[in-house]
Amino acid sequence: AQKITQTQPGMFVQEKEAVTLDCTYDTSDPSYGLFWYKQPSSGEMIFLIYQGSYDQQNATEGRYSLNFQKARKSANLVISASQLGDSAMYFCAMRVSTGRRALTFGSGTRLQVQP
Amino acid sequence: NAGVTQTPKFQVLKTGQSMTLQCAQDMNHNSMYWYRQDPGMGLRLIYYSASEGTTDKGEVPNGYNVSRLNKREFSLRLESAAPSQTSVYFCASSEGRGFSGNTIYFGEGSWLTVV
Numbered sequence: 001a002q003k004i005t006q007t008q009p010g011m012f013v014q015e016k017e018a019v020t021l022d023c024t025y026d027t028s029d030p031s032y033g034l035f036w037y038k039q040p041s042s043g044e045m046i047f048l049i050y051q052g053s054y055d056q057q058n059a060t061e062g063r064y065s066l067n068f069q070k071a072r073k074s075a076n077l078v079i080s081a082s083q084l085g086d087s088a089m090y091f092c093a094m095r096v097s098t099g100r101r102a103l104t105f106g107s108g109t110r111l112q113v114q115p
Numbered sequence: 116n117a118g119v120t121q122t123p124k125f126q127v128l129k130t131g132q133s134m135t136l137q138c139a140q141d142m143n144h145n146s147m148y149w150y151r152q153d154p155g156m157g158l159r160l161i162y163y164s165a166s167e168g169t170t171d172k173g174e175v176p177n178g179y180n181v182s183r184l185n186k187r188e189f190s191l192r193l194e195s196a197a198p199s200q201t202s203v204y205f206c207a208s209s210e211g212r213g214f215s216g217n218t219i220y221f222g223e224g225s226w227l228t229v230v
Contacts, residue, residue, distance in 0.1 A: 004157075035219075045158075045205065045221040091157050095219075101165070102148050102173060103207075103219055105157030 002027045004092050004106035011111050013082045020067070021077040021109045023092035031097035034075040036066065039089040039108070048090075051075060082113045117141050121206040121222035128196040128229045136191040136225050138206030146209045147189035148173075148219070149181060151202040158205060164189055196229045203227070 003026040013019040025034065036048040051059045051066045059066040067076040079086055089110050093103040121138045128134055140147065145166045150158040150173075160173030164183040178200060180192045189208075193200055206222040 006157075043203065043224045043226075045207075045224075047218050047220075050218065093157075100160070100163055100171065100173065101146065102160045102163050103158070105159070107155070107157045 002029075002032075002094050002096055002104040004094055004104055006092055006106035006109050008109045009107075011109055013079075013111065013113055015084060015113055015115050016081055018078060018080045019082055019111065021079070021090050021092075021111065023075045023077065023106060025073050025075060025092075025094050027094065027096055029096040029098055033095045034066065034068070035093040035095065035103065036064070036075075036077045037091045037093060038086075039091065041088070045091075049077070079111075084113050084115060087111060087113045119206055119208055119220050119222040121204075121225050123225060124223065125226045126228070128193070128227065130197060130229060132196050133192065133194050134196065134227075135193075136204055136206070136227075137188070138190065138222060139188045140206075140208040140220070141187065142208060142210065142220065143186070144208035144210045144220075145186070147183065148207040148209075149179075149189070149191045150205045150207065151175065151200075152205065152224075153202050161191065161204075193227075196227075198229045201227060201229045 005024045032053045034051045038046040049061045063080045065078045089108045091108045092106045119140045148163040149161040162181040164170045167186045204225045209219040
């Protein structure tokens with residue numbers, strides 16, 4: 001079974017600063033994908049970034065980057081130059097190549113960006 | 116661009132009533148999913164459908180039934196609603212039968228309250 005752990009229930013960051021949201025995962029499947037989603041107060045799930053287990057380089061999408069450390073089974077999200085609009089819940093999720101192939105989610109981190 | 120459409124967006128039920136949440140996607144995706152999100156938690160998989168004509172239980176299937184009516188539509192039915200089923204329900208879809216990094220697309224969520 002897969003498991004995603006997000007140990008930071010809440011985080012604060014000053015506007016324009018960088019912030020790292022932690023995510024560790026556990027799976028015995030050698031082939032998997034790691035995802036980050038943003039959920040603003042309006043409730044929708046917004047896909048941010050994806051990292052495959054065999055990808056050699058860390059994924060980047062604009063101000064978002066994924067710090068993938070395979071040996072440590074961690075996939076931390078880094079948001080650079082935080083903006084007020086980044087205030088939201090952030091979920092780390094994993095999908096493996098066998099079985100259900102559905103996303104398994106962590107419990108989330110609530111990020112608040114302060115002016 | 117409709118993407119994943121789920122209805123209704125809001126619903127209040129009395130304990131013991133039944134209802135069906137409807138979901139449709141227009142992206143020709145094979146796989147569809149139903150998740151629930153309880154306050155302060157990540158999304159948990161209720162049921163999924165890897166392809167038209169197949170459905171399988173997820174992490175929390177008790178109290179629910181599903182129907183994959185055709186490739187586009189995947190409905191979730193509560194036969195006898197209970198207060199423990201008060202939650203936000205998300206439908207999602209993704210392309211491909213095998214594992215890939217294909218993004219999973221989410222509907223906007225359905226807020227269900229059982230009193």
